[in-house]
Amino acid sequence: MLDPAAPQLVVNSRTLYFSWLPADPDAVAALVPPGLRAQPDRQVFMNQYVVEDDSQTSGFGAYSLTYVGVSLSGVDAPGGENAGGWWTHYVTSSRRVREYAVARGAPTSLGRTTIEVRGGTLVAETEIDGVPLIRARCQVGETGSVISSGHHRYLTARDDQLLSSVYPYVAEPVTSFVIESVEFLEPGHSTYALRPANPLTIGFGFYAPRASFAYPGGFTVHPGGRGASAGPVGAPAERVLAQRGGERPAPVHQVPARRARSGLPSGS
Template identity: 55%
Template structure:
């Protein structure tokens, strides 16, 4: 596997991360290559995060990103995820994603908190694509740690990356709305159902993870 950008470590970034049942399950399924299995509800994940300082990375500058796509069910290893879109303000991060087959494009994400009101906006070329509003507290009472597996496709081959993470979610936490604002953009196919049916989620002001994690070719 070519690695024009070496693996990276990101520590203590601000991240909003959650999942939902989509409005158009068939459109979600169409983002995944034939032969891969999705959960029956075609659930979608979204990450919106901001890395405020280059010192929080092993070799990147400060940047922001959003990634979203469907969850997968794998016969050999349980669950995994498929990145349908990766929108990042970092050219190096986009290159690292693209060389692994992830659809990567330029984008910018902001996370603003006033009191307990959080607003996260992901935009492309100055136009807002996704706006999330939530209520968040400031108490960290647990730590989420482990590995999550992401799949992507290069030509006719699949590659998988097992990415370690440590998240420190706050309480209380409540998603109030998730708006997909650009019907003409491909991310709109992954929009949530109305009424919103959330499956899980958190906000963590101290999220750490590796990009891309350990990698291996998969049979496909």
Template identity: 65%
Template sequence: MTELVAAQLVVNSRMIYFGWTPADPDAVAALVPAGLKPTPNRQVFMNQYVVDDPGQTSGFGAYSLTYLGPDLSGVDAPDGITPGRWWTHYFNSSPVVRDYAAARGVPATAGTTSIEVRGHRLVATTEADGVPVIRTTARVGRTGDAVNRGQLRYLTKLDGKLISGNYPFVAAPVDPFEVESLEFLDRDHPVYALRPADPLEVVWGFYSPRSSFAYPGGESVLD
């Protein structure tokens, strides 16, 4: 495993994070590498978030990001419940963050994410090469006293080895929260393989205007 640089801290990002069942389960399964297994329902995760100010990070600066991919079986997060996750797409606006992620085997490419909230309506749009490829519309409420906390587990491949990373997080979710639509806008883009089933079936999710996490946490080579 290559030498790793210091971990980074991000605080109070605006984040919508959820999962769904896909329209083409076989296409999703085909994106999972040998040595890993997708979940039985081939569910997909996606995180769209924005870091508005350089003061919210320990060294990354301001940036926006959308990442997504299949959930995995048999490599759960430290809580023993949340599935580990395999990145297939990672659209990041910052060259600094893209370089940092790519050094860990993340498929980092250029892209931007915007999140607009007007009243109770949230619209998150992901662009690649200046072209919108994903748009999420959700109904959101206000943050209360609830706090989501824990650690997520992401898998990457580096120098021919599978790398497991734990990512601690703390987020204040809004209530209510409901994903009303999820649109994959470009049939010719590879990310279209992860589009949702119709009707949309969201299996978990939240929106938080104050989501904080370490990036990355502990990492190890997967046996």
């Protein structure tokens, strides 16, 4: 098992990331725990991404993942440009990633995310047990020359503590980019509470064929959880994570020929 206190790096994932206003703002607000506040407009965010090869990660291997959550007030990421977020669902195809994330407080499920682009139309779909839950459809152009970079802050809960982590990222978004639809396909599933309003109102968004980011090694404890106190975690939460065992050194992976041939730093 990977040590959940250790940082992890992911490079060149195919990433669709955007937000919307929900159909049921009260249901969305109810998903946020005491000690945190949803934004006044109850904005929901979602990241669907695919990591195609073991060589793109520091220890996760190839996998796919979708996380969905609620944008928060008062806990912005460094720089103040991105609001903090509370993860409500975290669906990954990898048991290794799931074990790592659940030890960090993420609300994990095993499932699969696919992203297909044909003729400028992108379809991203998330499923659990072979049942499609979420489907997004977009119109996408070519990778642009502008780099998007910064930080996101995500909050999770573990052992009656709210944990806050800051995630750096660098992405190469496409232009043009238009989100056409977002479907939540299973009314009986808990994700349905996050479905978008009609008409669809988008807050922010991008698609990047190459997006890189890191899972941080450290946490802070956010005040508000039961038994929580503010400040850096060298105490109890991170010690719990650090004690959950290490991992043998990751194997060396061969970079796929299609990327090695390009000679470009981004692996175009």
